[in-house]
Amino acid sequence: MxxxxxxxxxxxxxxxxxxxxxxxxxxxxxxxxxxxxxxxxxxxxxxxxxxxxxxxxxxxxxxxxxxxxxxxxxxxxxxxxxxxxxxxxxxxxxxxxxxxxxxxxxxxxxxxxxxxxxxxxxxxxxxxxxxxxxxxxxxxxxxxxxRDHSVRAMPPEERLPVDDGTLRIENRFDATTSRWHARWWRLPHEAGDAATGELVGETEIRLYxxxxxxxxxxxxxxxxxxxxxxxxxxxxxxxxxxxxxxxxx
Ligand SMILES: C[S@@+](CC[C@H](N)C(=O)[O-])C[C@H]1O[C@@H](n2cnc3c(N)ncnc32)[C@H](O)[C@@H]1O
The missing domain is CATH 3.40.50.150 (Vaccinia Virus protein VP39)
Structure with missing residues (x-):
């Protein structure tokens, strides 16, 4: 896998x-x-x-x-x-x-x-x-x-509106591997700004x-x-x- x-x-x-x-x-x-x-x-x-x-x-x-x-x-x-x-x-x-x-x-x-x-x-x-x-x-x-844009501009967190609320993506760029690690969280509409949400999954992708x-x-x-x-x-x-x-x- x-x-x-x-x-x-x-x-x-x-x-x-x-x-x-x-x-x-x-x-x-x-x-x-x-x-x-x-x-x-x-x-x-x-x-x-x-x-x-x-x-x-x-x-x-x-x-x-x-x-x-x-x-x-x-x-x-x-x-x-x-x-x-x-x-x-x-x-x-x-x-x-x-x-x-x-x-x-x-x-x-x-x-x-x-x-x-x-x-x-x-x-x-x-x-x-x-x-x-x-x-x-x-x-x-x-x-x-x-990759060269991401190195300088990848935000630590992104938020995307989705049908049932917000998708919160926690980003981390590992400069030693050039791999982008992301944790994807779903926040319901009623969640406050401080809520972390439910973990949807994690990705680890090589940026070139x-x-x-x-x-x-x-x-x-x-x-x-x-x-x-x-x-x-x-x-x-x-x-x-x-x-x-x-x-x-
Ligand atoms: C970011 S999406 C892009 C899909 C499509 N190109 C688009 O723009 O709508 C990545 C897609 O890769 C598929 N995927 C991931 N790993 C795969 C693999 N090893 N073989 C085939 N599909 C794969 C996922 O199921 C997903 O649909």
Whole structure:
């Protein structure tokens, strides 16, 4: 079991829909398609797909989508979302480290901080799997937290409004490992400012600097690797909270 596995298997589905916005996903997909110039009818891999917010947006626009996630609840939600949107897509309940696609996709995406869950070696192997999954000339888009921004700007605590109250996230960045340790707490509406709340779960995620992820991608394998600071084309800098790679095989 990797450090955050229990959290993603058990706790994540209880908060994912409150923290992951379908409207943001629609905007991100629009930018990705504009940036990549991918034509309708081509094949897209979304891993991990969560409850399918990006997958559905790709499918709505006429792309053939495969979504992979190891959480059955999230995959079932993605299935229902596809049905409601009257689109079809292939959904696979699988550990993304076991993906064995070969030369199938025109575009592969790994979005919303979905790398860094494993050891550095396993993360590197995961990146290799995306490379293998792509056709020659295919594109890979990765969007995650910018470690260099987090080092200076990670707040000790964050609060997010959720349906039944507030999500309180206690953050700690370990500079010796570059791993972000978070404890996720749920506070009911009636809780006062001093309340700590009920512990939802804990995560431990490796944050990467741009040069580290770039090296892990093995730039010699790709014909082009571009870096952005958000999924809207913002230029990358030490001050952008996000780190986005667009790489062409
Ligand atoms: C932060 S969410 C992002 C989901 C999606 N990309 C989005 O933006 O909505 C991370 C997802 O990774 C999934 N996950 C975590 N570890 C995984 C693994 N080893 N294999 C496949 N999915 C995994 C979780 O179930 C969760 O849905």
């Amino acid at each position: 990797f450090q955050s596995e229990r959290f993603f298997r058990e706790a994540w589905p209880t908060i994912s829909q409150a923290v992951e916005s379908p409207a943001d996903a629609a905007r991100a997909v629009q930018w990705i398609l504009g940036r990549t110039g991918l034509t309708r009818g081509t094949a897209v891999l979304d891993a991990p797909c969560g409850f399918g917010r990006h997958s559905v947006e790709f499918a709505r626009r006429g792309y053939h989508v495969t979504g992979v996630d190891f959480n059955e609840t999230e995959v079932e939600r993605a299935r229902s979302a596809a049905k409601s949107a009257r689109v079809t897509m292939r959904l696979m309940c699988q550990d993304m480290r076991d993906m064995e696609f070969s030369g199938e996709f025109d575009l592969a995406v790994n979005l919303f901080s979905s790398i860094g869950y494993f050891s550095d070696d396993e993360d590197r192997l995961l990146l290799d799997r995306f490379w293998h999954a792509l056709k020659p000339g295919g594109l890979f888009v990765l969007d995650t937290r910018n 600097a741009a040069h580290e992820l770039r090296a892990m991608l093995r730039p010699e394998r790709w014909s082009q690797v571009d870096v952005y600071g958000a999924l809207d084309g913002t230029p990358f800098s030490l001050d952008t909270p996000r780190l986005v790679f667009v790489a062409r095989k």
